[in-house]
Amino acid sequence: MSPDADECLPKLDLRLTQENPEDLYEHAPCGYCSCLPDGTLVKLNATLLGWLGYAREELVARQALPQLLTVGGRLHFETHGIPLLLLYGQVHELSYSLRRKDGTAMPVLLSAVLVREVDGTPLVVRAMLFDITERRKYEQEMLRAKALAEERGAQLACANAQLIAQNEQLTRTIADLDGFVYTASHDLKQPIDNMMGLFEELKRTATFADPEAAGMLGMFGGAVQQLVGTIEGLAEVVQVQRQLEEVAVETVALQHLAEEVVRSLQPQASELGARFEFDFAAVPTLRMARPGVQSLLYNLLSNALRYAQPGRRPHVRVSTARAGMGTVLTVQDNGRGIDLERHRRHLFQLFRRFHPEVAGSGVGLYLVQRLVHQAGGRVEVDSTVGQGTAFHLHFPG
Structure with a gap:
């Protein structure tokens, strides 16, 4: 390492290199204990004693490590932990519960190593316990x-x-x-x-x-x-x-179909001097059964002519737009309009009519909503009495 690098390092407090090993053992953030091969406790640190609530003299040479565990943990340690220690010399992260002096339990992970004599005879078991409450x-x-x-x-x-x-x-x-x-x-x-x-x-x-x-x-x-x-x-x-x-679902070209519907309405349109405007630039096609799209356009366009405002030349605009991942088909007219405050709840009911003075069956809007719902979409309506109505047909995908 270069001298310049040494200058970049922070100065160490020499007291950190003078830690007392005994103090480190006693007040470690985990519990330590040592016991004889038969389990008799010979040493415990202050941390473990604090967890258990015992004085040192109550445990050293008086109780065994398995006795610190609850009944189930004791059985497991004696039948599983000790054989593993004897076989491999160590065990790792065995989950037990310590039995405190006051009778409460404390969950811990126990790891231990077996220290042997030179001739292989077991000498002492050193265990380390972690609080996993x-x-x-x-x-x-x-x-x-x-x-x-x-x-x-x-x-x-x-x-x-x-x-x-x-x-x-x-x-x-x-x-x-x-x-x-x-x-x-x-x-x-x-x-x-x-x-x-x-x-x-x-x-x-x-x-x-x-x-x-x-x-x-x-x-x-x-x-x-x-x-x-x-x-x-x-x-x-x-x-x-x-x-x-x-009829199967297909990709329907809206411009061609709309023009076809207008031709079928030509007698009424000519009599009223109606003007139609189409704008399908944003979404020129719609995935739907062709008869369904034709019925949608026919019912909305014929309604726009039937409910034209007296004395006003009908102007009907049909357009498409993107809305997220879906398509919105809008049919807007400048006709009589609908009082939505009174009729919104009944707008798409079968045989409901909102202008009794105009001949009609009350089927068209019901069909429109049913067709849109079958295609997985929904219908929104904006309308002002005396100014006109806009139907927004929302289609998924």
Whole structure:
């Protein structure tokens, strides 16, 4: 080492090199003891005596090392520790509990070496003990945490199994309900059509003396038309669901499909002078069954025309954006708007309508939410009465 390096070292306090070996032994941070081959104690340091609560004369030549241990530890040391000492001459970190004078126990780790005579005869056992009270508390806390985690895991597994069973039951119930709705709407359609034909024939051929008859006939016709709309709405819900089950998910080009939907709405759009604006630059495609995407766009765009603000040219903007790992498809119009404070909870309920003065079935928004949920997404709505509405369809991935 160079002289310059010596100058960098801190000066040592010479008192640190003059430690008393006996003091080091007596007040070490661990317990020391020595005993004869039969276990009789011959020497203990002050640290160990302090742990045990005994005076030195109460133990030296009066008790054996195994007697300092609890019953279980004593049996283990005599049947396992001593044979290892005799065989290998040493043992390391055996976990025991010391039995204090007041009857309490103290967890320790015991390491020991066997010193032999020149001829190999055992002479003395030197043992060193470490207080592991805090370590044992930590281990017990870890065991409790593990047991609690296992219990919570079992509870979670049970809850998950119940949830799976309930979900399967719900899926079967929905399938049965869809089947019932489809059958009911199909079976009712023909009688309703017959009723409408008979009603039209009745208006054409019958005469009524009662001056109120015309009004009553109009009310009856309106009721029948409402019934027809309800049945057609039910049939549409089930039909869209069955189409999605039969068609695979694909990558749908939004620009082309949106233009196709607008062409199907051209008569209404031309009559109102509607203007459509598309911006799919951020996300040009969507992974979903094509009939589902078509139904989403058709229902939202047709609603934008149906609920246009009187005296205002409809302007409908359809766009996409990234949101984290997902996609947001937004359809925004400048129509009548919806009073969300009154109707937010019922916005997507089947057959709920918020502008009675405008003809409609109340099926469109229900279908929109159902299709988005089936794709693993959610729907958010912003709306101001008299200014317009924006539907934000959030899709994962």
